[in-house]
Amino acid sequence: MAVTGIISALIVGLVVGVLGRLVVPGRQNIPIWLTIVIGIIAALIGTAIATVLGVASTRGIDWIELIIQIALAAVGVALAAGQYGRRRP
Known part of the structure; x- marks a missing residue:
């Protein structure tokens, strides 16, 4: 995979992850890197x-x-x- 493909995947993952995060009601206490990974997947x-x-x-x-x-x-x-929130004290 070329560097542009990796950068494109990161950007698409960020956009899809953020849009998915906006759809979920309430506040999500997860880091942005996890949002990007979820978006890419x-x-x-x-x-x-x-x-x-x-x-x-x-x-x-x-x-x-x-x-x-x-x-x-x-x-x-x-x-x-839900899983990330349970790990935190």
Whole structure:
């Protein structure tokens, strides 16, 4: 993978993670690096799901794929916030 691919993955992961974090109500006490990691994973899994459903290759912006990615990121952020919050005293 080229450096531009890694940078693109980080930016997409950040955007998807932050959007997923905005969807979850309340305050999440998780670090930004965890949000980025969750966003990257959600983006990869969301793209795979959209490909299986046949909605990944559309003309223009793939809104359905983006919604799937954000929903997965929201679930991931909610789960991580619950687990991360329990570790803290």
